Amino acid sequence: MTIYITGHKNPDTDSICSAIGYAALKGEGYAAGRLGNVNPETQFVLDHFGMAAPELLGDMAGQEIILVDHNEAAQSADGIEEAKILEILDHHKIGGLKTSEPILFCNVPVGCTATIVTMFYKQNGKTPDAKVAGLLCSAILSDTLAFRSPTCTETDKATALELAAIAGIEDVEAYAKEMFVAGSELGSKTEKEILYLDFKKFNSGNTTFGVGQVSSMSGEELQELKPRMQAYMEESFAEHGADMLFFMLTDIMDESTDLIYCGEGADAAVKAAFKSDAEDRTYLKGVMSRKKQIVPQLTDALK
16 A cells, blocks of 8 residues: 655645655655645746656545645545554644554754755655755745745755755755746636635634735735735635635735735734734735744634
């Protein structure tokens, strides 16, 4: 039986590339999987290094599975409660998954799961090949917004530069810009597609809230997108299975996020979490990380 390694639903570049990288390290009997469509940024990375997207997985009940880049059931595969989880590699807060026996659970406060995967390569005395190194480097650049995110650590940066040398990426900043531009080509996408490019659900007490994020090099593109997304979220709110919806429009160059939201109690949660008097949105200078600067604050505000 193949043991699948997979990231979360609505996979981002880290989720896909870490799964591929860890499967390559584990070797025979292991394969990377994915729990959703590949987004434009990730497709650019896969094409750049000549790699195929992992297999799309269905219900994983009864299967053996390794999780990367998440550890919450709401973000994981269908049937995860009936699957046998063998390992978890993650860099997010610890969620509510339970196992029937001890497992390897590696949770490290770094900016990217690919950094952790690279640590495992080093622990095993191995070096990823050039293509895998390129994927892992890309994941770190994506998750840390090319080292601009407050989640980025010195370990992430040093690891990314080491991987870039193996992969033959001569100008890391220029490559990151190409990747971000590819990922922010949003004009042809529907509002629903944009919301789910990078979307996760979280729980706080009895409240379920969803947080989506899109990052762009162009502030103008984000400003044009904002009213579209606000209207869509309000019109389609009942479809998304959450009590509140939040959407981050993150400007990489300005190092800021425009947060829009809807749902009963969302305005009060934002005011409590960010000390904002905005009625329907808030501009958050210096905020770029959902994991560190949005979800913990909302979780505390909603308790």
